[in-house]
Amino acid sequence: MSIINVQNLTRDYGSEKGIFDVSIQVEKGEVFGFLGPNGAGKTTTIRHLMGFIKPKAGSCQIDGLDCWKDRDVIQKRLGYIPGEISFFDDMTGKEFLKFVSDYRNAGKDNRLQEMLERFELDLKGKIKKMSKGMKQKVGIAAAFMQNPDILILDEPTSGLDPLMQNRFIELIAEEKKKGKTIFLSSHMFEEVERTCDRIGIIRNGRLVTVDSVETLRERHMHTYTVHLDSPKLAEAFAKDFEGICDGSTVTVAAKQSLETIFMTYYGEKKNA
Numbered sequence: 001m002s003i004i005n006v007q008n009l010t011r012d013y014g015s016e017k018g019i020f021d022v023s024i025q026v027e028k029g030e031v032f033g034f035l036g037p038n039g040a041g042k043t044t045t046i047r048h049l050m051g052f053i054k055p056k057a058g059s060c061q062i063d064g065l066d067c068w069k070d071r072d073v074i075q076k077r078l079g080y081i082p083g084e085i086s087f088f089d090d091m092t093g094k095e096f097l098k099f100v101s102d103y104r105n106a107g108k109d110n111r112l113q114e115m116l117e118r119f120e121l122d123l124k125g126k127i128k129k130m131s132k133g134m135k136q137k138v139g140i141a142a143a144f145m146q147n148p149d150i151l152i153l154d155e156p157t158s159g160l161d162p163l164m165q166n167r168f169i170e171l172i173a174e175e176k177k178k179g180k181t182i183f184l185s186s187h188m189f190e191e192v193e194r195t196c197d198r199i200g201i202i203r204n205g206r207l208v209t210v211d212s213v214e215t216l217r218e219r220h221m222h223t224y225t226v227h228l229d230s231p232k233l234a235e236a237f238a239k240d241f242e243g244i245c246d247g248s249t250v251t252v253a254a255k256q257s258l259e260t261i262f263m264t265y266y267g268e269k270k271n272a
Contacts, residue, residue: 002027003027003030003063003150003181004026004049004061004062004150005025005060006022006024006025006045007059007060008022008058009022009023009048009057009058009059009060010055010056010057011048016204016205017205018044018205019045019048020205021058022045022207023058024200026181026183028179029176029180029181030181030197030198031172031181031184032182032183032184032198033185033186033200034183034184034185034186034199034200035201036202037187040202040205041204041206042083042154042185042202043083043154045185045202046082046152046185048060049062049152050067050071050080051070051071051074051075055068062078076103076105077149077150078152079143079144079148080143080153081139081140081151082139082154083154083158085135085136085138085139087127087135089126089128090126090128092124092126092127093121093124093127093138096138097141101146110145110147111146112141115141119164119167120164121134121138121141131159132159133161135159136160137164139156140156140168143156144171144175149181150180150181151175152183153183153184153185156168157186165191168191169191169195172195173194176195182195189259193213198211198213199211199213199216223251223253224251224252224253225249225251226249226251227248228248233248234246234250
């Protein structure tokens with residue numbers, strides 16, 4: 001059984017807003033990237049997974065548990081970063097993380113100190129006085145400190161500077177090696193490209209493709225034929241660009257970036 005199992009999930013808000021017939025399966029130890037711009041349906045899907053919204057049609061389960069009926073159990077077990085993190089602003093960072101730790105029964109054997117050092121996080125001040133990036137670091141620490149086996153992450157690097165974004169990507173790669181199952185919603189292509197086994201692209205509430213990054217690249221591969229002035233020049237060109245040389249002609253296959261592939265599904269012309 002898939003760790004995350006979404007079947008024909010639908011939530012229609014009218015005016016073509018919501019999610020429609022979404023089906024996703026994420027296996028144990030897999031990092032699944034969920035790509036789409038704001039308003040595409042990423043957060044609505046995640047809110048169903050977290051049990052914040054009851055499905056109107058379809059179903060979703062996490063590790064065999066119904067996301068709505070068993071939401072209390074699921075919410076305590078998962079590591080979760082919401083797209084818009086809500087805090088008790090009058091708390092300090094330290095007080096907030098203690099609250100989260102007590103709620104989840106994380107105990108003393110947790111990864112909080114590791115997260116503080118990795119993300120250079122200072123917990124002394126009041127949360128309401130923290131920058132957007134610092135608040136995001138608190139959210140990351142809250143999600144990872146109990147060392148959960150399953151993580152649901154909605155735009156987890158929002159507000160982080162490039163250095164911290166890179167540290168987060170390294171963290172995901174480490175968790176992947178440990179066999180963690182991660183559902184990562186993002187619109188940052190590098191983040192998804194460097195961490196995810198498969199990606200799903202959602203457009204106007206509907207999945208338009210689910211595949212591995214490599215398969216998507218192969219599917220959208222472009223082949224170019226270049227004619228050079230001599231076989232010697234062609235041979236040098238083929239060597240530089242990993243092409244196939246035939247006399248003075250070179251054939252080169254070029255894989256597209258994830259961002260370019262995304263735009264073929266979600267370009268302005270397709271939105272019109």
